[in-house]
Amino acid sequence: xxxxxETSTAIDYVLQARDVAVYYGGxxxxxxIDLDVPRNQITALIGPSGSGKSTLLRCFNRMNDLVTGSxxxxxxxxxxxxxxxxxxxxxxVRSRIGMVFQKPNPFPKSIFANVAFGLKIxxxxxxxQEGVERSLKAAALWEDVKDRLHDGAQKLSGGQQQRLCIAxxxxxxxxxxxxxxxxxxxxxxxxxxxxxxxxxxxANYTIVIVTHNMQQAARVSDQTAFMxxxxxxxxxxxxxxxxxxxFTNPRNQKTEDYITGRFG
Amino acid sequence: MASSNRASFDRQLEELxxxxxxxxxxVEKATAKSVEALRTRDLEASRExxxxxxxxxxxxxxxxxxxIQLIAQQQPLASDLRQIIAILHISVELERIGDYAExxxxxxxxMGDAAPLKPLIDxxxxxxxxxxxxHRSLDALVARDVxxxxxxxxxxxxxxxxxxxxFRELLTFMIEDPKTIQRATYLLWTAHDLERMADxxxxxxxxxxxxxxxxxxxxxxxxx
Numbered sequence: 001x002x003x004x005x006e007t008s009t010a011i012d013y014v015l016q017a018r019d020v021a022v023y024y025g026g027x028x029x030x031x032x033i034d035l036d037v038p039r040n041q042i043t044a045l046i047g048p049s050g051s052g053k054s055t056l057l058r059c060f061n062r063m064n065d066l067v068t069g070s071x072x073x074x075x076x077x078x079x080x081x082x083x084x085x086x087x088x089x090x091x092x093v094r095s096r097i098g099m100v101f102q103k104p105n106p107f108p109k110s111i112f113a114n115v116a117f118g119l120k121i122x123x124x125x126x127x128x129q130e131g132v133e134r135s136l137k138a139a140a141l142w143e144d145v146k147d148r149l150h151d152g153a154q155k156l157s158g159g160q161q162q163r164l165c166i167a168x169x170x171x172x173x174x175x176x177x178x179x180x181x182x183x184x185x186x187x188x189x190x191x192x193x194x195x196x197x198x199x200x201x202x203a204n205y206t207i208v209i210v211t212h213n214m215q216q217a218a219r220v221s222d223q224t225a226f227m228x229x230x231x232x233x234x235x236x237x238x239x240x241x242x243x244x245x246x247f248t249n250p251r252n253q254k255t256e257d258y259i260t261g262r263f264g
Numbered sequence: 265m266a267s268s269n270r271a272s273f274d275r276q277l278e279e280l281x282x283x284x285x286x287x288x289x290x291v292e293k294a295t296a297k298s299v300e301a302l303r304t305r306d307l308e309a310s311r312e313x314x315x316x317x318x319x320x321x322x323x324x325x326x327x328x329x330x331x332i333q334l335i336a337q338q339q340p341l342a343s344d345l346r347q348i349i350a351i352l353h354i355s356v357e358l359e360r361i362g363d364y365a366e367x368x369x370x371x372x373x374x375m376g377d378a379a380p381l382k383p384l385i386d387x388x389x390x391x392x393x394x395x396x397x398x399h400r401s402l403d404a405l406v407a408r409d410v411x412x413x414x415x416x417x418x419x420x421x422x423x424x425x426x427x428x429x430x431f432r433e434l435l436t437f438m439i440e441d442p443k444t445i446q447r448a449t450y451l452l453w454t455a456h457d458l459e460r461m462a463d464x465x466x467x468x469x470x471x472x473x474x475x476x477x478x479x480x481x482x483x484x485x486x487x488x
Contacts, residue, residue, distance in 0.1 A: 214341060215339055218341070247341050247342060247345075248341070248342060248345060248346065248478060249342065249346070249477075249478030250342055255342075256342050256343060259341045259342050260270070260340070260341055260342050260343060260344050261269060261270045261273070262270065
């Protein structure tokens with residue numbers, strides 16, 4: 001039984017998925033997904049490998065379009081508009097809904113150029129220097145790099161590279177940031193910095209994060225969705241609720257079994 | 265139910281619960297012994313209860329340390345987390361129950377060679393009820409039985425009624441003959457300790473309900 005959050009006019013949902021399914025060729029990767037993502041909150045997607053968390057995440061900014069043979073059924077709205085409508089430009093969707101990946105992927109250019117790229121593709125008309133500084137500050141990286149902005153991005157540590165990628169994503173001025181295991185390749189200290197940063201960013205941005213680390217989901221997110229797969233291997237949503245309830249008193253036995261390590 | 269990937273965690277949880285049951289058994293015995301020693305004026309037995317309370321305290325600290333270790337090592341969630349937190353709280357309640365038994369024994373020692381003001385009837389009854397509440401609350405923990413825990417909470421009213429009865433009776437003694445005030449007060453303190461003991465047993469039962477359902481509730485607002 002899926003526990004949906006109560007539909008209420010008081011809650012402002014940025015993203016809403018209704019009966020979403022994703023096919024890779026003939027294989028149905030996820031099915032029957034109904035999910036509401038509230039504005040300026042952090043939503044965590046947890047679940048075992050193969051439950052379709054990343055597939056679902058990639059639906060939210062049409063990243064799955066880039067996978068040959070994939071198709072998305074159902075409806076996903078962003079601020080009420082269908083992002084899969086024929087009139088919609090996927091590039092525009094991706095500029096409003098940014099993404100940060102598991103492995104930091106800065107361009108092999110300077111720190112400055114990485115962030116300036118984000119600004120330029122957004123048609124930024126202002127002072128580039130100021131824009132870069134603002135994004136780096138927002139990503140809590142400015143103090144680390146302000147004296148070496150023209151050094152190659154590859155010289156940064158893994159954690160710094162990930163924050164640079166976040167700065168680059170922020171430079172495009174998105175409303176939503178999708179994060180796919182953003183800290184899984186980082187050491188504990190860098191992980192904590194990313195988590196702190198996420199908390200800060202949630203004041204101005206909506207974040208959806210996929211994580212295998214349940215303590216991380218428990219620490220950073222406001223609401224948590226648990227996904228698993230059936231015998232047909234299609235991932236689906238089991239339960240969604242306030243994070244503190246999911247991790248202390250989940251309603252569904254499958255959720256309980258997964259987070260206590262009895263399954264998955 | 266448990267799969268091999270959490271076999272050691274399950275074993276540790278079971279050990280922790282067994283330690284708690286052992287502590288429960290210790291304070292239950294201490295309670296019965298303290299009241300029986302008071303009734304029969306067995307000062308030696310009263311002294312033993314006082315001495316044995318150190319052991320109760322040390323078992324309680326062992327449980328607390330094990331809870332902390334389990335939280336640090338296993339980062340428990342959901343029902344595991346609730347169970348460990350419940351055990352942590354219950355261990356404190358049990359230790360306090362042990363303190364009440366120690367308190368009753370100290371009252372007995374204060375009374376020295378003097379006979380009790382009156383034959384003890386309601387006080388052993390209170391002790392029996394409080395012990396039974398404690399015992400049943402721990403059984404409910406093992407069985408994860410919310411209904412049984414609620415029954416324990418409801419029984420607190422009976423202990424409160426007995427306390428009222430003892431209080432009124434002793435007050436009559438004191439009004440009639442102020443020379444009895446000291447000896448009456450000793451018994452009143454004893455009854456008060458037993459009334460508190462039943463309240464603590466109610467707290468244990470409430471923690472059982474929390475462990476099973478995740479709900480923190482005050483089941484039965486005690487009169488005292």
